[in-house]
Amino acid sequence: MSSHIESLEASTDYDKNNPTNSNISAPKSDDEDAPSSKKIEEHTSVVAAHYNHLKEKGLKERFNSPIFYLRNFNNWVKSVLIQEYTDKIREKDYGKPLKVLDICCGKGGDLSKWQKARVERVIFADIAKVSVQQCETRYEDLRRRCGHLYSAEFIAADCTKDTLRDKYADPSINFDIVSCQFGFHYSFESLIQARRMLTNISECLKPDGYFFGTIPDAYEIVSRAQKSQNFAFGNRIFNIKLLFDPKEGYPLFGAKYDFHLEGVVDCPEFLVNFDLLVKLAAEYGLELVYKARFSDFYKDHTEKYKQLLQRIICFESYPARPGKELIGEPSEYEHARIIWDEMDKSNTRDCIGTMSVCEWEVATIYMAFAFKKQKHVWDSNGKPSYITSADKK
Amino acid sequence: MTAVDNLSDKDKEFLAECEEQFKDRYTEKDEEFMKVFNAEKSIPPIVKNWWVPQNSGHRNDRRNNRHYNPYEQSGNRNYDRRGRRDYHDNYERRGNFSRTDNYERRGYNDYNRDNDNRPSYNRPYRK
Numbered sequence: 355m356s357s358h359i360e361s362l363e364a365s366t367d368y369d370k371n372n373p374t375n376s377n378i379s380a381p382k383s384d385d386e387d388a389p390s391s392k393k394i395e396e397h398t399s400v401v402a403a404h405y406n407h408l409k410e411k412g413l414k415e416r417f418n419s420p421i422f423y424l425r426n427f428n429n430w431v432k433s434v435l436i437q438e439y440t441d442k443i444r445e446k447d448y449g450k451p452l453k454v455l456d457i458c459c460g461k462g463g464d465l466s467k468w469q470k471a472r473v474e475r476v477i478f479a480d481i482a483k484v485s486v487q488q489c490e491t492r493y494e495d496l497r498r499r500c501g502h503l504y505s506a507e508f509i510a511a512d513c514t515k516d517t518l519r520d521k522y523a524d525p526s527i528n529f530d531i532v533s534c535q536f537g538f539h540y541s542f543e544s545l546i547q548a549r550r551m552l553t554n555i556s557e558c559l560k561p562d563g564y565f566f567g568t569i570p571d572a573y574e575i576v577s578r579a580q581k582s583q584n585f586a587f588g589n590r591i592f593n594i595k596l597l598f599d600p601k602e603g604y605p606l607f608g609a610k611y612d613f614h615l616e617g618v619v620d621c622p623e624f625l626v627n628f629d630l631l632v633k634l635a636a637e638y639g640l641e642l643v644y645k646a647r648f649s650d651f652y653k654d655h656t657e658k659y660k661q662l663l664q665r666i667i668c669f670e671s672y673p674a675r676p677g678k679e680l681i682g683e684p685s686e687y688e689h690a691r692i693i694w695d696e697m698d699k700s701n702t703r704d705c706i707g708t709m710s711v712c713e714w715e716v717a718t719i720y721m722a723f724a725f726k727k728q729k730h731v732w733d734s735n736g737k738p739s740y741i742t743s744a745d746k747k
Numbered sequence: 748m749t750a751v752d753n754l755s756d757k758d759k760e761f762l763a764e765c766e767e768q769f770k771d772r773y774t775e776k777d778e779e780f781m782k783v784f785n786a787e788k789s790i791p792p793i794v795k796n797w798w799v800p801q802n803s804g805h806r807n808d809r810r811n812n813r814h815y816n817p818y819e820q821s822g823n824r825n826y827d828r829r830g831r832r833d834y835h836d837n838y839e840r841r842g843n844f845s846r847t848d849n850y851e852r853r854g855y856n857d858y859n860r861d862n863d864n865r866p867s868y869n870r871p872y873r874k
Contacts, residue, residue, distance in 0.1 A: 573773075573780050573783040576780070606762065606765055633765065649789040656792070697795070704798075714790075
């Protein structure tokens, strides 16, 4: 499931540290889930096949990636989300052993993020069997290297069609956190799939637990598409094209578009109308507590997580360091040049950290969100009736 | 695209309700959408005093920000295991810093990038 970005991120995570295992770690692209009922099967297999067949890329290739900083930035976003929400849970119960469902885990781009968050158990699930296997291998490798590590379980399943709960070693498990990074939008191929996905996400999530994730923002995509010719837009590293005719309206589900991201993903995806998601999620006891497009997410968290930005090299040094070149064309750094020209350069070591416009155009397609699981009471039909924060007031 | 035929009556009802509730989606009447549509294009972030470790990379960023970052190794004293390790790590780092050790030491690897891990577009110095 995890789609492009995850790839982006995943790559960040592991490989670099582990050059010797570059064959394993290269989380280049990811996997994801795919959806739907009839033809869906076709789509599902397309997606699974896509991720299953992605070649692991070597280190060298990865670091030459035109989306190096974008990837790192995506990793930053995910790290921040994980940190923020594990912290929130621990605020209430400090020593609590946290259980996590990493749904659409891909090759396990967040393996070490969970380690850093000191969780106790993680179930990794993804539609692409090969990705799940790689995730497991990477987990074993990480465990060998660091000794102690959370316990884990690996499940290859179409999370938009299968009941995950039946596959857990302990079907009575309850999660504190469900994380779905760059994958949830695949479930919006159909209402049935979106429902299955939300069931999988919500049914084992504890009251007051969090479901958070990252998806492409439909408003951002549609607005750029409407300003483009033929509802297609992009730059040197990505292209998006709507695969339906907007003149006939925007389907609530199955609003398919093609997303090509350099070296990572080339695969159909589905618009997630966020208001619709919020409405649907409410049926599963999930109440929205946070959402932000990546540009705002960055602003919201940059102060607190500034060091992490540097550490994982989310931005490119501008101007280029001696003997190096910028990753993009000079025209992609006009914003930085203007600032640079105005800067006092008394300290010769100083430079600016930024991202090429092309990479930023991709980053800003995405949004992050978090839902909180509501408490419930049972109604007379034996169905859960969720207590929303509005009810409490 | 949606497999409408397979839907239960309840889901058909739900969809009909959504079609009505969100009928203005992605149009001028969709306020939230128009905010995005009319927003100025986002400019890439700029961080002044950006400093990426050159050679022995993490030395610097690590020490300077110990208490800032939840991810920082030394910040997690509460966790014995980790605390001990970190101590060891730091100790070791000051002496014989070896990259191999660094890789194997713990799961922090994802964030420990040396210069070696940076894009190697033009790195004549590495010849």
